Amino acid sequence: MGRGIRVNAVSPGPVETPIFGKMGLPPEALDETKRGFSEQVPLKRFGRPEEIAKAVLFLASSDSSFLVGTEIVADGGTLGLESWAA
Numbered sequence: 001m002g003r004g005i006r007v008n009a010v011s012p013g014p015v016e017t018p019i020f021g022k023m024g025l026p027p028e029a030l031d032e033t034k035r036g037f038s039e040q041v042p043l044k045r046f047g048r049p050e051e052i053a054k055a056v057l058f059l060a061s062s063d064s065s066f067l068v069g070t071e072i073v074a075d076g077g078t079l080g081l082e083s084w085a086a
Contacts, residue, residue, distance in 0.1 A: 006064075006065075006067065006068045007068065007069060008059045008064065008067055008068070008069065008070045008071070008072070009070070009071045009072070010052060010055045010056050010059065010071075010072045010074060011071055011072070011073045011074065011075065011079075012047060012052045012074050012075060013041060013047060013073075013074065013075025013076050013078050013079075014037045014038075014041065014046045014047065014075075014076075015046055015047040015048070015049060015051075015052055016046040016047070016048060016049070017049060020033070020034060034046070040078060041075070041076040041077065041078050042076060042077035042078065042080070043076035043077055045076065046076075047074060047075070047076060051074060052074055055072045055074050058072075059072065
């Protein structure tokens, strides 16, 4: 008999977090790097930490009780865009 353990995943795209400020880049280069990432995302922006947290909370809640082996790709549409380009 199973142990009642479900395994699911959240795969975020670029998310606005403090890590970008720790790259050691000058502010102008950092802004350009962020702009470059944003341009690759169909929504043209970084995700917000709270958006990723809501996906995680959903998977941790009873609302997702029938999901097993599911991956929520929270990347602003980037993965979908890549599959169209292939």
